[in-house]
Amino acid sequence: MELKDRVAIVTGGATGIGRGIGEVLVRYRAAIVVADLDADTAERTASDFAAMGVPSMAVVADVTKPDSIEKSVADVLARFGHIDILINNAGVAGARGWHTSADSREEDWIAAFEVNVKGIANATNAVSPVMRTQRAGKIINIASIAGREGRPALPHYSASKAAVINYTQAVADELAPFNINVNAVCPGLLWTPMWDQVGHRYARFNPRYEGLPSRQVFDTMIQDVIPLKREQTPEDIGNLIAFLVSEDARNITGQAINVDGGAFLR
């Protein structure tokens, strides 16, 4: 696989899964744009990538704001002149992490849908005109296994990730005539800042996890729900994405693919 000279925007690319995806694409020599709310971490990540020998830049972008992401796209075009790959990775667990449906507040539903769903649509709408003109492009939307089947304590998050899978299908059909592939990736359980912040809350919904800190909840869940009995890593997600954005995957579009150690067999 060869991604040399391809320009890839990774939203939420400063840390966690987004950073891991960037690291794998760097190995294939793609140029990486780290687009994130967190300016300092995005700058550090972009300079780490540049130190690995690929062109890289950071842009401060809030995917919930169309103006913000449109400005970022203009900055990327000014530097590189083309955009070949968009990884819609930015996502949140909700405004306050995990809650049952009855405990979810308006702000949880708004945060999950504003970032996880509308954020993907905003970035896609900002980048797809460029790809349509190029008659080439690859878009990857990060969903979740929670979008395959609703999980307790994650109603707003699960519903938003199911919407990502559905949105992926709709846009794949719309953009296919322009030679643009659109696919979703559904990660399983990955130890990232997101899990660190919200994992301990799971104990509120399942006595098995009572009193455990986030990392122990995470480790126990790996044994409980992952047939391969190991956690997934950002590199695992990046490895699938490197294939999906390469020409080897030119006939794959509109699909959602799990990277979850066998947790969901559909």
Ligand SMILES: NC(=O)c1ccc[n+]([C@@H]2O[C@H](COP(=O)([O-])OP(=O)(O)OC[C@H]3O[C@@H](n4cnc5c(N)ncnc54)[C@H](O)[C@@H]3O)[C@@H](O)[C@H]2O)c1
């Ligand atoms: N960690 C997991 O187990 C897991 C599992 C399945 C799916 N996912 C999904 O993978 C993606 C990345 O998750 P993660 O665990 O790395 O999360 P994370 O919280 O560790 O990192 C998310 C990144 O997105 C950025 N971000 C948040 N809101 C943004 C916005 N409005 N605009 C731009 N950037 C924004 C944050 O600054 C951060 O750098 C998310 O879509 C998440 O839902 C994660």
